[in-house]
Amino acid sequence: MHRDPSHWYDLGEPSARPLVELDVVLMRKDPPVDADFTNAVHLLGFAEREGVLVVNPTAALLQCNEKLFAQQFPQCCAPTLVASRDDVLRAFHAEHGDVIFKPLDGMGGTGIFHIGPEGRNIGAVIEQLTLRGQRQIMAQRYLPEIKDGDTRILLVDGEPVPFGLARIPSAGETRGNLAAGGRV
Template identity: 40%
Template structure:
């Protein structure tokens, strides 16, 4: 095959054409004269080599459409983008194992499947504990309650979630707080993450894109809607593109050096009140919103780095 890229994503019809970052990357690939193909994790088959029953993607008046299906060896593609959204469940892990085999056979997988397999997005950030707000990861509801008493107001969330799902703010003034902790830990059986609540979330949960180890010059401040503490766009947050600050740049560079060492080309880090909260390496988003508001395209940096 000539220049070609495979995207492993959620079902193609579920991707929102107007704002999905995977769609945005596909359009840039087509603009650069790559052939573009898409598949789901279940379309992968390993015999002697890993292949995909994939669908060719074409651009019809700036709307992407599916065309013919092909069974193609992953080593035949110039690049393969793993862009499946979390949760990183057993099916996801099995897919990463398969992609790692393909990588050893010479396939160029973005991001490095072994890195995605090793690094949980919320636990990974703990490598930079000095850049984070006070944080605890535990299944022990008693220890989380002690953490709450110290900080008075905290946010608790599952380790494998995304998009703001199942995130709760609990406080010492709320009699239901312990019940929320017990429920989320499944009665002290499941580890969760708790972080000191940062009131400056009302100024934005800043998504900084890190490409080939370097923070992009613009970020997206995701500002919670009235009455909410969640900035996630999927939870009704408003995205406002801004130039990154010197502190955000410094955090991005520190994290970026580590990402680059693990062959993680494209990541998104989340910063609230100049504190790192998460490192997203599965399927970072917000590129479309940044481009729409600034005219600066983060995705060109990805292709320039290939």
């Protein structure tokens, strides 16, 4: 580790060693939260119990689903529904008129659909995302303000970092995800 902000680390050669020999493990895996993710978290839990600092703590990784965790703060979110049933998702669309449907385990804007008031292609989108009712998805009322971007607020040790990451959709896009062409 170096104290130079423009050169603060060097990657060494990969090596295999027991996790308990490490001082710190930074766990940041992009979705999906699947069996590989769960297994990695359980293995890190063994190291954590042996005194290795695991960032983020394994209990938090298992309890704080990226998309669902925000629902603890409904006052900060657009109206949201999690469901797998076609009739329930269509009723949400009928109530809100302009909605976003997305997978719970997606990332980078993959699988996000904007269904306008006319409901064009809603059946195909629901079939595809829910695997014909076998998988829950998230529905949210569309916020037209997304054209101006969204802001990710980062917390370190429970304290907000004094700046946010604004993600702005490219022209003609609803998604502000950087992997989907959004800009910072």
